[in-house]
Amino acid sequence: MLDVLIAGAGPAGSIAAWTAARAGARVLIVDRDTFPRDKLCGDTLNPGAIGLLHAMGLGDGLAALGRPIAGMVVSGAGVAVRARYAAERSGLAVTRKVLDAWLLERAIAAGADYVAIGPIYATGTKPTAKPVTLEYVRWAAANVKIPWFAIGGINLQTIDAVLEAGAKRVCVVSAILNAADAAKACAEFRHRLS
Ligand SMILES: Cc1cc2nc3c(=O)[nH]c(=O)nc-3n(C[C@H](O)[C@H](O)[C@H](O)COP(=O)(O)OP(=O)(O)OC[C@H]3O[C@@H](n4cnc5c(N)ncnc54)[C@H](O)[C@@H]3O)c2cc1C
Numbered sequence: 521m522l523d524v525l526i527a528g529a530g531p532a533g534s535i536a537a538w539t540a541a542r543a544g545a546r547v548l549i550v551d552r553d554t555f556p557r558d559k560l561c562g563d564t565l566n567p568g569a570i571g572l573l574h575a576m577g578l579g580d581g582l583a584a585l586g587r588p589i590a591g592m593v594v595s596g597a598g599v600a601v602r603a604r605y606a607a608e609r610s611g612l613a614v615t616r617k618v619l620d621a622w623l624l625e626r627a628i629a630a631g632a633d634y635v636a637i638g639p640i641y642a643t644g645t646k647p648t649a650k651p652v653t654l655e656y657v658r659w660a661a662a663n664v665k666i667p668w669f670a671i672g673g674i675n676l677q678t679i680d681a682v683l684e685a686g687a688k689r690v691c692v693v694s695a696i697l698n699a700a701d702a703a704k705a706c707a708e709f710r711h712r713l714s
Contacts, residue, residue, distance in 0.1 A: 527550055542631070547633070563613055589611035674695065
């Protein structure tokens with residue numbers, strides 16, 4: 521039984537999960553990506569963002585994730601404005617791959633469950649994603665200690681191989697929603713999982 525399901529393990533989702541889990545809620549956080557994942561970003565935290573993370577209780581260990589930044593340059597159309605932060609303040613250059621995984625780990629440590637092993641196969645619900653293959657399912661079965669679900673391209677033709685690779689739970693979308701008889705498809709998936 522869950523109290524909160526959070527879709528998206530970016531900074532907003534992970535901090536929400538961390539907050540809810542620390543307040544005693546049963547939280548499940550899911551992401552369509554496999555972490556650690558990179559994301560297009562300037563990869564910098566300004567002093568205000570750093571202050572906010574400290575005020576929330578997420579400051580410990582933050583500075584060690586990246587490199588300090590003393591100021592910023594705002595440029596464009598032949599003009600550049602250079603500014604330094606006040607002496608006691610600093611920004612932080614940290615990649616999203618590192619920062620987002622670190623925030624997610626804080627949420628998991630606070631009691632949230634994180635699940636996303638996929639897409640196992642090519643899937644129409646995420647057409648640009650490269651399949652992680654059954655090899656990754658085998659890795660998850662051996663290494664992931666919290667509940668996880670295999671997802672992506674799982675249907676009645678592929679589910680047995682996914683289960684044989686070590687998955688115990690699966691997410692299925694198209695193979696149920698596009699089935700001529702969705703109830704019958706659910707019953708068959710349930711039978712294969714039992
Ligand atoms: C080019 C660029 C540069 C930037 N530079 C900076 C910077 O230097 N400093 C700064 O502070 N901010 C910067 N930003 C802004 C910053 O990226 C965002 O404010 C921040 O990522 C928002 O966090 P979020 O958690 O709301 O969303 P995101 O970080 O986008 O996370 C959303 C998560 O949800 C997941 N997701 C999406 N849809 C689904 C779904 N249907 N099911 C499951 N999971 C899903 C995604 O995989 C993703 O992991 C930049 C943004 C851009 C575009």
